[in-house]
Amino acid sequence: MSRYFFYFMSISMLIHTILIVPRDHMNARYDGAILSFLIGPAIGGVLVYAYTRSLSKFKGKGLPEIAAERLPKALSLPLVLGAGLMSFIAGGMAWIHCAFIISKYLNPDMSPYALLILFVIVTCAGAVQTSKTVLFSTEIIYIVCVPLLVVLLIHGLFSKSMNYDSVKVMLDYTWVMPSWSSLSAATNTFAGYMALSVFNRTFPADKQIKHLWLIPAVGLILELFSFFIPIGFHGTDGVDDYIYTWVSTVDAFRMKYLLIERVVSIYLLILLVVTYVFTMITWHVGAELVTGAFRIRPPKKASLRTQLPRLAVCVLIGIGTVIAGARFDETTLFKASSFWMGIRMPLDVLIVFAVVLLSRWRLKA
Template sequence: MLINAILFVPRILMDDRYDGAILSMVLGPLIGGVFMYLFTGSMLKFRGQGLPEIMKQSLPKAISVPLLLVMGSASFISGALVLINYAFIVSRYLNTETPMYVLLILFVIVVSFGAMQSSKTVLYITELTMILSLPLLLFSIFKAYTNQNMNYDQVRAMIDYAWILPSWKSLSVSTYAVTGYISLSILNRVFTGSQSFKHRWAIPFLGLSILFTAFFVPIGILGTDGVNDYIFTWVSTADGVRMKYAFIERVVYLFLLIYLGISYLFALITWHVGSEMLSGCLSKNQPNTSEVNSVLPHVISCTVFAIGTVIVGNRLGEDDLFSVSTNWMMIRSPLDIFVVLTVYLLSNRRKAL
């Protein structure tokens, strides 16, 4: 959810702001919430197991291995696109003299090292990063809402376009905001006892509020037509917000530092999930162990995708990256739905422990 506010999601929704983006932001979290309930409820029936083990037990190898390869590669690609996007942002706004490929190399090294850790370590990193980032992020959003440049008349003007049916592009992007539950396909291994997921009903509402913030705040500050002039919409929005606290005057620097941690966290989780999926294709793989036959597949998969990320990121321009990200989200949504339905059907064949 949080990664949506700064990267390609606001830009995609801005392109469709007169063509159904608002209704898609309402429907997307609701649709995603339904699949979230199906997926998390299904995974509860496989306590302490990840999707590779579930598929090995329930499906023939001719089906399970290709599925794991596709899902693992998809998870790697999601993280790679975020790293490339953020490298563009850092190169443009924070460190203009450093070549983009150098930033990407540094990013993929740190992310690869984190992705090869155990699932429990990844969850500890998640907790720590969220505790440090969320208060500052909420403060930045509060300053944006109360900024004197925030024009609520521009926001109200968008109500006229609220009932236009959304396109598949905007709907898939809005649904993507609540697909973090897919990571449970690997992280479920950590939950070995009797577990339940509380307050799941709040997830769609959180997704809706974050999408609305990512969409309407830039419109209020930059204008309904002005938002079309920016690629990284939220960075330009944060740059238009000022505050007078100690040595911090421009919110954009605080905002970018916060999202450095959140971008790292997103890439860390997706690459961890991706490497575990690809390693799960091997019959002798033992997850979360230090044995060579368990660690080596992670090293190889992270290295291959790290090299690919640097090569692709160095060749893409900003417009190309935006186009690739848009098409990727339109492809990723059906894949996520397929994963959810597959796990749901497999869970119906198994009694809860």
């Protein structure tokens, strides 16, 4: 089962590196973005390692059960509730970004809010499924989509328009101390491990998750790609002219012999379905954590009645997402997501620290 861990980790890394993070890194490209690629995976790797190892001591239990067991209610409630809300916000953020991109490039006649409403409804339907259903569908979509994305990446890497001189120029700015926002953006790429607080229930207890070193390695490569390919295509200063750097970069790819000439169309559809999976996971985790904070445990067999509290939470957050999407424009959205990542990193560290402590403590009498 531990392969599922890598699925949702890498889905989360993909979404962050292509949807949310690049803008922050592009803004900070002369101010230590590159060094943050080295520090970020290091911090992220340590957090992933600490979180998986301490959760593996709790057999088949999620964060709500662990917190309820070992902490007084005054502490466990804010911890679990906070973790759940963070997961919800991460998913909602991704949807608002995605709705803006899709309405800009794919459905220009359609208002982003109509799209956002569709996305949110489907995500709610996905999030209230059982954890296993979420993992199974994640696996299928992962296996279908990710190879295509990798092909696109490689295609971009060897494209003639890729100018490696700009990349070399950027390397001059390697040893600049990173700013908080670019560091937190680089670290947030690895935030997918938070999903383990729910999916730990479905993992068999006796098996440790192996090959954890893959995660910082892959994350590092993805971050470098998502940073240097746009710079290679647009030039060191040119990247500043685009809002969604990655999408504009992929729009410059051209497949000569494909029926579909502009690669960006395929890319956007894959991005959309990967975002569906990402938000389904985050909202599922959010719903389980928020309801779990109020001692509602997942039933053996899911039916509409047993999933009603989760659905209610998801619908509330969904309405919130649509309203937030209507309030934001692109400038405020990027500011908000950068601000959000800035405060999310210490919160993540706090939660991981709490769980590590809980796993070390003996069960209170």
